[in-house]
Each structure stands twice: as structure tokens, then as C-alpha cells.
Amino acid sequence: MGYGSVIKVPFGPQHPALKEPEHFTFEVEGDVVVNVKPRIGYNHRGIEKAFERRTYIQNIYLAERICGICSDAHTTCYTQAIENLLGVEAPPRAKYIRVIIAELERIHSHSLWVGIAAHEIGFDTLFMYVWRDREVVMNLFEMISGNRVNYATNTIGGVRRDIPSEMFPKIKKGLDVLEKRLKYYLDVAQTEQTILKRTSGVGILKPKDAVELCAVGPTLRASGIKNDVRADDPYAAYDEIPFNVVTHDGCDVLSRIIVRCKEMFESINIIRYALDHIPSGMIRVRVPMAVPEGETVSRVEAPRGELIHYAKSNGTMQPERYKVRSPTLGNIPALCKMLLGGRVADIPIVLAGIDPCFACMDRMAFVDLKTNKKWVWTMDELKEHVRRNNL
Amino acid sequence: MSLLKKWARVRSPWLLHFNTGGCNGCDIELVAALTPRFDVERFGILLEGSPRHADILAVTGPVTLQVKDRLVRIYEQMPEPKYVIAIGSCACSGAPFKDCYNVLGGVDKILPVDAYVPGCPPKPEAIIDGIVKLIKKIKEGK
Numbered sequence: 001m002g003y004g005s006v007i008k009v010p011f012g013p014q015h016p017a018l019k020e021p022e023h024f025t026f027e028v029e030g031d032v033v034v035n036v037k038p039r040i041g042y043n044h045r046g047i048e049k050a051f052e053r054r055t056y057i058q059n060i061y062l063a064e065r066i067c068g069i070c071s072d073a074h075t076t077c078y079t080q081a082i083e084n085l086l087g088v089e090a091p092p093r094a095k096y097i098r099v100i101i102a103e104l105e106r107i108h109s110h111s112l113w114v115g116i117a118a119h120e121i122g123f124d125t126l127f128m129y130v131w132r133d134r135e136v137v138m139n140l141f142e143m144i145s146g147n148r149v150n151y152a153t154n155t156i157g158g159v160r161r162d163i164p165s166e167m168f169p170k171i172k173k174g175l176d177v178l179e180k181r182l183k184y185y186l187d188v189a190q191t192e193q194t195i196l197k198r199t200s201g202v203g204i205l206k207p208k209d210a211v212e213l214c215a216v217g218p219t220l221r222a223s224g225i226k227n228d229v230r231a232d233d234p235y236a237a238y239d240e241i242p243f244n245v246v247t248h249d250g251c252d253v254l255s256r257i258i259v260r261c262k263e264m265f266e267s268i269n270i271i272r273y274a275l276d277h278i279p280s281g282m283i284r285v286r287v288p289m290a291v292p293e294g295e296t297v298s299r300v301e302a303p304r305g306e307l308i309h310y311a312k313s314n315g316t317m318q319p320e321r322y323k324v325r326s327p328t329l330g331n332i333p334a335l336c337k338m339l340l341g342g343r344v345a346d347i348p349i350v351l352a353g354i355d356p357c358f359a360c361m362d363r364m365a366f367v368d369l370k371t372n373k374k375w376v377w378t379m380d381e382l383k384e385h386v387r388r389n390n391l
Numbered sequence: 392m393s394l395l396k397k398w399a400r401v402r403s404p405w406l407l408h409f410n411t412g413g414c415n416g417c418d419i420e421l422v423a424a425l426t427p428r429f430d431v432e433r434f435g436i437l438l439e440g441s442p443r444h445a446d447i448l449a450v451t452g453p454v455t456l457q458v459k460d461r462l463v464r465i466y467e468q469m470p471e472p473k474y475v476i477a478i479g480s481c482a483c484s485g486a487p488f489k490d491c492y493n494v495l496g497g498v499d500k501i502l503p504v505d506a507y508v509p510g511c512p513p514k515p516e517a518i519i520d521g522i523v524k525l526i527k528k529i530k531e532g533k
Contacts, residue, residue: 047491049491065511
């Protein structure tokens with residue numbers, strides 16, 4: 001068998017390990033990955049162009065549909081950007097509601113991820129357990145907003161829906177159930193041999209590389225770097241709420257699991273604090289349809305990391321230019337680094353380790369990034385290659 | 392023999408999930424339908440990774456130009472008889488991305504669709520209902 005020669009392994013766009021269409025080409029030598037070439041853009045829909053053809057109000061709903069998992073992070077970022085341009089500020093109660101929804105979303109997103117990570121290492125029991133308990137959050141979402149996934153809570157100048165005080169005990173009860181289960185999962189992640197053997201020391205990202213390659217979110221924090229937009233550049237009501245930025249210095253997939261589990265505890269505490277300290281008053285201010293000329297940048301800590309929106313307006317009812325930089329795109333160079341030198345069997349879990357969200361990522365400016373037909377191989381081409389080289 | 396095949400197909404349809412450019416919302420609801428609370432496995436429905444073993448192609452998201460060829464290829468790799476179910480408003484019609492320059496529209500522009508599940512995203516109950524209706528259609532002999 002041609003040991004020593006480099007074989008290319010195509011991965012995706014349809015692959016059981018990926019829920020979304022994305023393609024990677026791995027060059028492997030024996031069982032070791034020596035090169036990774038991502039080919040992104042299958043999910044590119046042209047949302048940024050669509051932003052320019054819709055009014056600011058319509059765009060809230062479009063921003064929500066950039067990504068179904070972090071839909072609230074995108075609308076928060078969008079509405080903050082437009083509020084900046086308008087020079088208005090959301091009322092304090094609206095800010096607290098934004099925090100509550102954002103943290104519930106973080107719990108839902110992280111628990112979803114823990115399940116997927118367990119699935120990738122073949123630990124389906126944990127996957128099923130986590131997803132069963134995730135339904136608690138989904139129930140809360142359905143109670144608060146009427147929908148399980150796209151909550152349509154934010155609007156320019158505040159939020160659309162108040163959380164009545166009758167719901168508070170129900171939310172707290174749900175959080176208690178979750179906290180109990182999360183303690184169990186954190187314990188499982190730190191002691192269960194199945195998880196330790198598959199994740200500890202896998203997909204190493206050194207702190208220096210993490211900073212140089214601009215990793216974001218839990219991926220960066222799992223390399224021991226303390227960085228969180230909620231703490232560094234507080235938005236909504238985060239400047240009034242005490243919380244810790246969770247870091248772990250293991251630099252491997254295991255520490256990414258631990259960081260996300262511990263972040264869910266922080267989220268639970270944030271929601272409890274917010275429910276106890278929520279001010280009364282208005283939930284939105286009325287804003288004009290047309291937005292004055294100007295440009296702005298808005299940052300939000302999405303469940304996957306730092307999310308940046310840029311808006312440029314020309315004084316009409318539609319934006320002139322809109323740009324989204326999602327956290328997954330920031331993590332792709334770091335991902336390529338993590339995969340190098342790893343084993344083929346570890347690819348799915350390392351890939352899942354950054355919590356990739358390609359729906360977020362495939363933006364206009366990057367469609368043709370690294371597109372080189374030579375290495376986008378089909379299965380038949382690979383077989384032909386194997387046959388030709390008698391591997 | 393054909394009766395036996397049909398019986399097996401109706402009792403245990405295997406599902407292949409493919410996201411053609413959607414936002415993930417429908418995907419997580421589809422996965423939620425497979426996990427303990429809704430648990431479609433009790434009806435014999437199983438999520439399958441390879442197109443060559445699948446009976447039903449579950450498509451989520453609007454079809455982007457990039458993914459079009461892949462979608463057709465995956466459909467061609469599936470053995471006959473095969474069925475397509477469009478999950479979510481985007482897969483049904485293109486929904487908010489209908490007029491985007493990189494989006495073709497709904498799945499029915501490319502493939503014959505047997506069942507539509509509208510919603511943004513549809514709840515797991517709705518997805519199960521869609522699959523059960525499709526199974527009924529298969530039973531009646533399409």
C-alpha cells in the first residue's frame with residue numbers, strides 16, 4: 001500500500017458528519033492529515049445583496065434567517081447597528097429581555113453542540129440524553145415567543161414582545177431542571193473514559209496560534225485566552241449583570257466541551273439575575289422608517305463567538321451596504337491548523353469542535369475563496385486516482 | 392415479492408437529509424424529530440448517511456446554484472423507488488431568498504417533490520406529519 005505517498009480524501013458536501021453542505025479536501029499520508037483545503041460557498045444565498053433591496057424593518061426578519069441556530073444573535077446585532085445609525089437606544093427593560101433570550105439561545109446552542117459532539121465520537125446515548133433535555137429550553141422559547149427556533153423578538157428600538165411576570169416562575173423552574181442535568185453532563189465529560197480517550201489531546205490549538213489565526217468564541221477561550229464581547233465591549237444589559245468569562249487551558253477538544261458546559265451554567269445564572277432585576281417600563285421606542293446617512297459596526301457575542309455586522313446607509317429606507325462576519329468564518333483558519341497532524345478518525349470531532357455553522361458563514365465576499373477545481377474531486381475521480389496509482 | 396418489498400418500505404423508510412443552503416433552523420428541528428421527545432424511530436424511520444441506502448430524500452433550505460449539481464447527483468445515486476420531501480418554506484418555494492441572485496428557488500424546480508412541509512421552521516410534529524402522509528401515499532401506491 002502506498003505508504004508515504006499523499007492521498008486526497010474528499011469530505012462532503014453531503015456527509016453524515018456535517019449537517020450542512022460544505023466540502024473539505026484532506027491530504028493524508030498514511031493515517032495522518034498533512035494538508036486541509038476547505039471549499040466553502042455551498043450555502044451562499046446572497047443575503048447581503050438581498051439586504052439592500054429590502055426595507056430596514058423587513059431586514060430584521062432576513063437577518064434572523066441568516067442562521068437558524070443563532071438567529072437571535074443576528075437580529076440583536078442588526079438592530080443594534082441600525083439603532084446606532086438612528087441614534088436611539090432601546091429601553092432598559094428591552095435590553096434585559098434581549099439578554100434573557102440571548103442566554104437561553106446560548107444554552108440551546110451549546111447543548112445542541114454537546115449532543116452533536118457526543119454523536120461524532122460515537123457516544124449516541126449522551127447525544128440522545130442531551131437533546132432530550134434541550135427540549136426544556138425549546139419549551140421555554142415556545143412559551144415566550146410562540147416559536148421554537150426563530151423567535152422574532154428584536155425590533156429596531158427595542159423588543160416586540162414583553163415577558164409577563166407570570167412566566168418568570170416557569171422559566172426559573174425550567175432552569176433548575178437544566179442546571180441539575182448540566183451538572184451531570186459536566187461530570188460525564190470530565191470522568192467518562194469514552195469521552196476522555198477520544199477528545200483529550202485531540203485537535204490542539206496553542207494559545208499563540210489561536211490569537212494569530214483570529215479564533216473566536218469558545219474555541220479561543222478553550223485555548224486559555226480570556227475574550228468575550230459581553231465582557232470586553234458590553235452591549236444590551238451585560239454591563240449591569242455580573243458573570244464570569246469561562247476559560248480552560250487544555251487547548252484540545254475536551255476543553256472545548258468543558259468551556260461550553262461551564263458557559264451554560266453562567267448563562268443560567270445570568271438569566272436568573274436578569275429575571276430578578278428586570279426593570280419595568282416600555283419595551284420599545286418608535287423609530288422613523290428612513291435612517292440617516294452614515295456607517296456603523298456592531299458586535300455581539302453569538303454562541304459561537306464574536307459576530308460583526310457592518311451597515312452603511314444613504315438616508316433612504318433601505319441600507320446601501322450590509323456586511324456580516326460570522327464567528328465560524330473566523331474559526332476556519334484555526335480549524336485547518338487543528339486538523340494538521342491529526343488522524344483521519346479524529347476529523348469529524350475536530351471539525352465539530354469549533355461548532356461550525358456554515359449557514360452563517362457563506363457570505364458574498366468569500367464565495368470564490370480558494371476555489372480551485374483541481375482539488376474538488378468527485379468520488380469517481382478519487383477511485384480513478386486510487387486505481388491509477390495502485391494504492 | 393413486490394408486496395413484501397412494499398411492506399418493508401412502508402414499515403421502515405430510511406431518510407437521507409440534505410441541506411441545500413438553508414439556515415439550519417429546519418435541520419435542527421429535523422434532528423429534534425429523531426431524538427427522544429418525538430422519536431420517529433418508533434415508526435421505523437431512520438436517518439441514513441449514504442444516498443445509496445435511502446428511500447426518502449429530506450431536503451431543507453432553498454436550492455443554491457452551488458449546490459444544485461450535488462443535489463441532482465445525490466438524487467441519482469438513490470435506488471428506485473425514491474421519494475422527496477421538502478421541509479420548510481425555503482425548500483417549498485424559496486421563501487425569503489426567492490429573489491436572491493444565487494438561489495434557484497424551491498426544490499421542485501430541480502426534483503419531483505412528493506410532500507411539502509411548510510413552516511419557518513416547521514415544528515417536529517409537522518415534519519412527522521409530513522413523513523407519515525408520505526408513507527400513506529407510498530402505501531396507496533402513488
